[in-house]
């Protein structure tokens with residue numbers, strides 16, 4: 001009776017220890033630099049489009065997205081759309097700051113990577129390669145899914 | 149009157165008021181911002197993407213959704229047109245024949261007929277069914293455009309963007325204007341309205357016309 005109680009307590013301790021132990025962290029998630037998540041671009045037949053994503057900074061220093069490149073567009077710029085009194089406005093921004101241990105969301109109606117002068121149609125379902133240049137973290141290549 | 153009788157009279161008055169409110173016609177069902185009073189929709193004296201002159205007169209019997217924008221706009225305009233495409237797709241085949249979305253470009257300089265044709269074809273494809281002419285794109289010279297803008301109390305301003313490859317952007321009203329089958333401007337939806345609300349009103353206005 002007493003021996004089985006000791007056994008149960010012992011097992012519980014092992015389980016608890018396993019839960020408390022730090023989770024395994026993959027190198028890409030470990031601090032230094034910005035992680036890009038949920039990247040997508042709007043399908044468009046012609047003209048312009050935009051790419052959106054979440055920039056997560058897991059590092060201890062702020063970083064800044066300074067420019068982007070994409071083969072499918074004649075020019076790529078960082079822009080911000082805003083609504084003011086029922087009017088839509090859009091203007092270029094001078095980089096997008098990602099605070100230390102913080103995140104910035106590029107989303108419709110807000111910040112975006114503007115794809116100007118599409119060289120080809122962006123069809124829903126395809127993947128689009130984007131190069132992102134960060135002040136601290138350097139270049140990052142990401143794949144954005146094209147969606148309606 | 150004793151206080152009790154007076155109280156009873158008040159209750160009766162409130163009950164009658166509520167009943168009357170419930171019987172009031174039509175307009176309160178709209179989910180957008182209604183025009184009070186509703187008024188004849190100002191004409192859109194512009195030309196379409198095929199070079200044909202447009203007249204609202206020809207669209208009596210259809211419910212119209214009119215939106216001002218420009219094809220260089222990367223998200224607010226395509227989001228709104230995609231909403232209208234979704235509404236069109238979700239209507240029954242019969243209802244769909246009584247609906248017509250109209251895109252008026254505030255940037256006729258860059259939005260040529262060819263540009264409008266290519267741009268709007270993508271939204272026609274999103275609807276997928278037989279649409280007759282599909283999305284209508286309208287353009288006009290600055291005089292014609294300014295007349296339409298002021299008639300609809302909409303605004304558009306050109307903003308030079310010297311540091312951008314885009315050259316200039318257009319600040320513009322991003323609301324959807326709804327015209328009923330009798331050619332009356334009945335309501336408008338601000339940008340960001342729920343597709344289901346737009347859908348509900350379009351369907352309601354189409355059914356109202358059929359009930360007449």
Ligand SMILES: [Cu+2]
Nearest residue numbers: 079090114222
């Ligand atoms: Cu932009």
